[in-house]
Amino acid sequence: MSRSLQFILCLIALQTLQATADDRWIEYAGGKGIGSEKHVVLVSGDEEYRSEESLPQLAKILSQHHGFKCTVLFAIDPETGVIDPEQSSNIPGIEALDSADLMIIATRFRSLPDEQMKHVVDYVEAGKPIVGLRTATHAFNFAGDSNSKYKHYSWNYKGPEFTQGFGRQVLGETWISHHGKHKFESTRGIIEDKSHPIITGIKDGDIWGPSDVYGVRLPLTADANIIVRGQILVGMNPTDAALEGKRNDPMMPIAWTRSYKGGRIFTTTMGAATDLENEPLRRLILNASLWCLSMEDKITPQLNVSLVGEYEPTAFGFGTFIKGKKPADYR
Numbered sequence: 001m002s003r004s005l006q007f008i009l010c011l012i013a014l015q016t017l018q019a020t021a022d023d024r025w026i027e028y029a030g031g032k033g034i035g036s037e038k039h040v041v042l043v044s045g046d047e048e049y050r051s052e053e054s055l056p057q058l059a060k061i062l063s064q065h066h067g068f069k070c071t072v073l074f075a076i077d078p079e080t081g082v083i084d085p086e087q088s089s090n091i092p093g094i095e096a097l098d099s100a101d102l103m104i105i106a107t108r109f110r111s112l113p114d115e116q117m118k119h120v121v122d123y124v125e126a127g128k129p130i131v132g133l134r135t136a137t138h139a140f141n142f143a144g145d146s147n148s149k150y151k152h153y154s155w156n157y158k159g160p161e162f163t164q165g166f167g168r169q170v171l172g173e174t175w176i177s178h179h180g181k182h183k184f185e186s187t188r189g190i191i192e193d194k195s196h197p198i199i200t201g202i203k204d205g206d207i208w209g210p211s212d213v214y215g216v217r218l219p220l221t222a223d224a225n226i227i228v229r230g231q232i233l234v235g236m237n238p239t240d241a242a243l244e245g246k247r248n249d250p251m252m253p254i255a256w257t258r259s260y261k262g263g264r265i266f267t268t269t270m271g272a273a274t275d276l277e278n279e280p281l282r283r284l285i286l287n288a289s290l291w292c293l294s295m296e297d298k299i300t301p302q303l304n305v306s307l308v309g310e311y312e313p314t315a316f317g318f319g320t321f322i323k324g325k326k327p328a329d330y331r
Contacts, residue, residue, distance in 0.1 A: 033067025046108035127261035133271030180212030201301030209275030
């Protein structure tokens with residue numbers, strides 16, 4: 001065997017070892033950059049908006065452009081080890097939150113067992129920073145007869161001490177409605193707080209996504225600061241006209257900040273995998289991540305938010321996830 005072939009085989013073996021050290025999640029080592037020495041845990045697991053595709057791409061941007069250590073978690077079929085967003089009760093590796101500096105969460109209606117849910121709740125209740133994407137407003141769903149000690153995190157929890165759970169109490173809103181017509185009316189971002197560092201490098205109308213505007217209750221929680229509102233468009237193209245009528249008056253907030261137990265919180269009801277093709281939205285999420293980490297002094301219009309590698313996201317929809325994929329396939 002030639003030395004060059006031996007060298008190539010060694011490289012392949014090393015890459016395989018890095019990708020499959022535990023094949024139920026993905027880890028990206030930190031490096032040089034503004035995010036060095038920071039650990040971001042990205043929690044996917046939704047049936048509709050393909051967070052199993054978007055969060056690995058976000059992790060690549062954070063790690064390869066900016067030096068963050070990133071861990072990407074997935075809903076995993078415990079019998080086969082493949083990604084199954086319809087498996088609502090298993091996100092292995094979630095103990096990575098114990099060492100996380102930031103959680104980016106894009107789950108939908110999860111009912112995790114107590115031994116997994118504990119790591120989420122411990123992180124949240126410690127007042128650590130959170131970026132919530134799209135369906136994170138209804139991240140958890142425990143049946144009314146559930147024995148879970150964490151069922152108060154459910155999106156529709158009715159108890160007075162934590163009404164409507166993680167979404168309302170932590171992020172600022174739970175699931176309310178599709179305000180735009182789902183799959184027919186897309187979203188344009190109109191900036192509300194032009195002085196906030198999160199919108200650095202972003203202009204009115206730059207943000208666009210094919211996902212529709214979610215309904216929220218106005219006003220939001222008392223401490224919420226609306227950053228961007230969502231203008232409903234008449235179609236599914238960024239150049240489409242704004243919808244006329246009451247549904248755009250007032251426009252619903254689609255990105256806001258608040259705090260929970262001292263931790264900085266950013267929520268956007270955008271965040272489908274196809275939304276992430278929009279560069280200004282990627283910039284919004286990067287800027288928000290830095291703000292949540294109290295690193296707003298590092299935000300500049302020049303920060304690199306270019307896509308890493310090929311990114312051809314699957315259109316959102318139930319049952320559209322690519323079957324048979326393992327986490328390493330998204331590495």
